[in-house]
Amino acid sequence: MGSLFNFYLPYKDESGNNLSAFAQALAIIAEAQKLISIGSPGVAITYSANYAQTVTIHQTYESGHWNTNTSGANQAAVMEAMESLMGGKYSTLQKRLQIAPITTITYSDYGGRTHQQVVESDLEYIKFLLDQGWDVLGWQNQSSIPGYAIGGGIATLPREINTLIQTTLAKYAIDYASDARSEPIKFYHLNKPYGFFSNFAPYPIHLKDRIWPTSEHYFQAQKFVNTPHEEEIRQAKTAREAAEMGRDRRRPLRRDWEIIKDDVMREALYAKFTQHPDLTEKILSTGDLKLIEHTKNDRYWGDGGDGTGLNMLGQLLMETRERIRYDFSSGQ
Numbered sequence: 001m002g003s004l005f006n007f008y009l010p011y012k013d014e015s016g017n018n019l020s021a022f023a024q025a026l027a028i029i030a031e032a033q034k035l036i037s038i039g040s041p042g043v044a045i046t047y048s049a050n051y052a053q054t055v056t057i058h059q060t061y062e063s064g065h066w067n068t069n070t071s072g073a074n075q076a077a078v079m080e081a082m083e084s085l086m087g088g089k090y091s092t093l094q095k096r097l098q099i100a101p102i103t104t105i106t107y108s109d110y111g112g113r114t115h116q117q118v119v120e121s122d123l124e125y126i127k128f129l130l131d132q133g134w135d136v137l138g139w140q141n142q143s144s145i146p147g148y149a150i151g152g153g154i155a156t157l158p159r160e161i162n163t164l165i166q167t168t169l170a171k172y173a174i175d176y177a178s179d180a181r182s183e184p185i186k187f188y189h190l191n192k193p194y195g196f197f198s199n200f201a202p203y204p205i206h207l208k209d210r211i212w213p214t215s216e217h218y219f220q221a222q223k224f225v226n227t228p229h230e231e232e233i234r235q236a237k238t239a240r241e242a243a244e245m246g247r248d249r250r251r252p253l254r255r256d257w258e259i260i261k262d263d264v265m266r267e268a269l270y271a272k273f274t275q276h277p278d279l280t281e282k283i284l285s286t287g288d289l290k291l292i293e294h295t296k297n298d299r300y301w302g303d304g305g306d307g308t309g310l311n312m313l314g315q316l317l318m319e320t321r322e323r324i325r326y327d328f329s330s331g332q
Contacts, residue, residue, distance in 0.1 A: 001130055001131055001133055001176055002040065002041075002129065002130045002131075002132070002133050002134045002135040002136065002176060003130070003135050003136070003173075003176050003177060004126070004130060004135075004136045004137075004138055004169060004172040004173045004176055005135065005136070005137055005138060005173075006138050006140060006173070006282060006285045006286075007028075007031060007045065007137035007138055007139055007140060007193060008140045008193050008194060008195065008196060008282070009024055009027055009028065009139055009140065009193070010190060010191050010195060011024060012191075013190065013191050015238075019191065020081075021077040021078045021080065021081040022081045022084075022085070023191075024078045024081070025078050025079075025081035025082035025084075025085055026085070027191075027192070027193070028045055028078070028082055028097075028137070029082065029085060029086075029090055029093065029097070031043070031137060031193065032045075032093060032096070032097045032137075033093075035135045036093075036096060040133070040134065040135045041096070041132070041133045041134060042095070042096040042097065042098065042129075042132075042133075042134040042135075043096065043097050043098075043134060043135050043136070043137065044097070044098040044099065044100040044126070044129050044134055044135075044136045044137070045097075045098075045099060045100060045136070045137040045139055046100050046101075046102055046126070046136065046137065046138050046139045046169075047070075047075055047076075047079055047099045047100065047101050047102070047139065048075055048101075048102060048104045048105065049101035049102065049103055049104070049105065050103065050105035050107055051103050051105070051107040051109070051110050051111070051118060052107075053068075053070060053076075053101060054101040054103045054118065054122065055111070056068060056069070056070075057070065057099050057101045058101075058125070061098060066083075066086065066094040066095055066098075067083050067086075067087065067094075068083065068099060069083070070083065070099060075139070079099055082097070098129075098134075100122075100125065100126050100129065100136055101122060102119065102122045102123070102126075102165060103115070103118045103119055103122055104119075104157055104165070106157075115158075115161060116160065116161055116164065119161055119164060119165060120164070123164070123165070123168045123169070126169075126172065127172065130172060130176045136172075138169055138173070140282075173285065177287070183289075184289060184290035184291065184292050185197075185286055185289050185290070185291050185292065186292045186293075186294035186303075187291070187292070187293060187294065188293060188294050188295045188302070196279060196282060197283075197291065197293070197313075197317060198293075199214060199215045199216035199219060199239065199268070199313075200214060200216055200239035200240065200243075201214065201215075202214060202239075203215070203272050203275075203276050203279060205218060205268060205271040205272050205275055206271065206275060207267065207268070207271050210234065212234055213234075213236075213239070213242075214239040214242070215268040215269060215271070215272045216239040216242050216243055217233060217234055217236060217239060217242040218234075218264075218268045218271075219246070219264055219265055219268050220233050220242045220243055220245060220246025220247075221233040221234050221242070221246070222254075222264045223246050223251070223253050223254060223257055224246075224251055224252065224253070224254065225254060227252070229245075229251050229252075232245065233245045233246060262312065262316065265301075265312075265313070265316055266316050266319070266320070269316055269317060269320045270320050270323065270324075273320055273321075273324060274324060274327075280324060283317070283320065283321045283324065284321065284324060284325060284328075286321065290314070290318070291314040291317045291318050291321075292311050292314045293311060293313040293314050300312055301313040302314075
């Protein structure tokens with residue numbers, strides 16, 4: 001059987017610029033190729049559809065064809081770009097990469113059925129794919145709400161339908177767990193899957209009675225606690241700028257920094273992954289997989305690029321995950 005994975009697909013780069021539909025489509029294709037290379041017979045990606053699109057997509061696959069001609073804005077534009085790429089350079093994916101529609105867009109008519117019945121059918125189709133051994137990517141981006149929810153019209157769905165989607169896909173993720181993804185999760189760049197683990201990810205945290213734009217802002221500022229430099233770094237326009245300011249040795253680094261830096265990072269990570277419910281869901285969805293900051297630029301916080309680094313950020317993230325898991329189990 002296949003597996004359902006939480007697939008985080010940013011639609012903006014770290015500078016805040018929109019990623020093109022083709023850039024996002026290439027990320028989907030790369031993930032599909034990766035899964036196929038380790039034995040998956042095929043890969044499907046969840047897609048927020050209206051009823052007409054859902055019908056067309058299913059009719060296309062049932063007739064033995066691969067091009068659903070999905071088009072439009074946002075997610076639809078990414079699907080259009082994906083199928084365009086599959087019509088050329090990536091033609092080998094034509095029968096191995098599909099769209100798994102979930103009818104989240106409110107529609108006036110559902111072919112004699114209710115909206116909930118249509119969604120139940122959509123979810124059954126995903127289960128069918130998983131039972132056939134296909135892997136399914138639960139598409140998330142910066143606008144997604146917690147769990148495996150997808151974009152588009154989900155924010156305006158009736159609560160019972162939204163809950164149905166959330167709980168069913170989360171259950172699939174558990175029921176269809178697979179050893180095929182027992183390999184560690186490697187992260188570094190914001191515009192790659194699991195980029196939310198980066199301290200540069202745009203998730204503000206509340207600590208010391210102040211709001212810090214990112215965990216990177218907080219971490220770097222604590223090198224100069226109780227000095228004007230602390231507030232200067234908090235007000236840095238970007239996480240990258242905050243990092244550069246914190247590494248500037250013309251600023252007087254606190255004497256105990258090497259002793260307390262892990263505790264500062266631990267504090268920042270716990271705040272980040274508990275103050276944002278979507279991040280809580282995301283870190284818990286990684287189960288017990290090893291988390292690795294994969295970069296040759298850092299041998300302390302990262303793995304050094306060759307696995308010989310300490311990977312301290314990854315270690316603290318796994319510690320944070322376990323702490324959050326304990327919080328949930330103890331009802332905190």
